[in-house]
Amino acid sequence: MTKILFSDKLDKCVERWKSAGLTVMGPVQRANIKTYAAVEHASEFDFGLILTDRSIKDLFFPQTEPMLRYTIKKDAINTDECLPPREQRIIFGARACDASGMAIDDPLFGWDYKDEYWFQRRNESVIVTIACTNADEFCMCTSLKMAPDSTKGSDVLLRPLENSKGWQVEELTERGREAFKTIADLLQEGSDTAAPVAAVAEKFDLDACVAWLQNPENFDSKFWKEISMRCIGCASCTYLCPTCHCFDIQDEGDTYSGIRRKNWDSCSFALFTLHTSGHNPRSTQSARWRQRIMHKFNYFPSKFNANSCSGCGRCSRECPVDMGITETLQEISKLSQ
């Protein structure tokens, strides 16, 4: 017997969580964009999506957010630090790749200066992940040694029932248990079996790729030029990536008042590393693509003990010129044979 949440109870759950002061969010389709957003009713959720276009990162690390507001008067500068508004949230129906992506970035935002924007949202969110029973040709979690039902970064894992009538419930963290206490009476004990998780084919040999990337000789390989020839430097891959976290800081305003903002930035852009002198350490698109791959599978793991990739496949799925991490690592797999 396992705990079951039946779909027909979900609207009541949403009501319950809302009354408890939680903002309820989840996968929705709005204006042709598939994304995670706040909902009023359970009917707004779209659980049929294999994956949203936008990653869950948007909810923790928005595209742009104010860091401080300033006003300047004669002989005085006043500043207000702007932390995100307090908001307890439950994100219902995340994918395992998205949830683990958030956990991957925790150590980065936590080393040295602890990023308050990130951790406030992390601490105020409950992530309820639904294991995938469908995948498309771009999904690659298994290639990253993860699975459609990985639990990393999730507070609760739901397994869809074979009869499509609901989900088996696995509460994973204290925060998850707490959120599900609110709906405890809406859950039922049952013996319904869970549907098998999606079969996601392994696309490359991760260990072989990492070994190839760690070999300093390959830094100057002509492979980088060949693989990135098509790259137009649009940065879609970095913006849609759940783990890409690079940002820029810009001021908006005038001499008297304004806002200092943190905006997404991307290693795909030449301006990202350009020195004042005109010198650019990563002056070519191939150097920039190499940085992205090296960062995810060599540099980041050397510091934080995890690859900076959770296998969602958005970079390949949405790339306008059909290149991405999958294609690159598949080629590297071949080279390292």
Added chain:
Amino acid sequence: MKIVARHDEAPGVKTLRLEFQEPAEHEYFKKTYRTGMFGLYGVYGEGESTFCVASPETRKDYIECTFRQSGRVTSALANADIGDLITFRGPYGNRFPIEDFHGKNLLFISGGIALPPTRSVIWSCLDQREKFGKVTIVYGARTVADLVYKHELEEWQERSDVDLVLTVDPGGESPDWKHRVGFVPTVLEEAAPSPDNCIAVICGPPIMIKFTLISLKKLGFDEANVYTTLENRMKCGVGKCGRCNVGSVYVCKEGPVFTAAEVSRMPAADL
């Protein structure tokens, strides 16, 4: 921080001296600042720019920064007046371990606008001159006008305990120029300082560093005794914004000061 003095160093290059407004912030700076560290200097409405702290760790009543007016932030800083308030975030990064240099000869090599970080180390050592051996400074710029800290160059020239070698690139000399003409690595090889018991500190544009390292090798310097500081573009200064890394090394956190031995282990194409 309040601008208490400003000085034109060279065409487009200015030095600002800043004083703390908050005693607690000043205390923090005094406690943490060591030569080699950097900060983010800012003007609200324009943004922040990263430069070294150009003043030495032996003079912590103020911060000096020297920069070339180039973009939005540096233009705002260049146009700021004495008495104006600007922001400083820092000090960040590691430092030159100058206690390890005690009893050793020091060779400073610098090019153009890269004298400010070197100058911070130079004064940190000259302010406790007795702890170090022979001090040699090799400094070059494109033209005579481009030399920064001209008043301090004169001071070093006059000191009997400092050996100063000045040079400008060929074509950059003025009619009354009495010093060397030639590129820094060439002039360095001519001056031929001894590598014995000597620490070299070099700072300059990437191309100068590249050729100066070759010259130092020829002169017999061990890479472990050669220090440099990398100045990559930064936004956060605390290891998050993702742009200052060379290979797996975050310049903001693990640098900006590295030995030549450490730099040689970094991927050269990313420098």
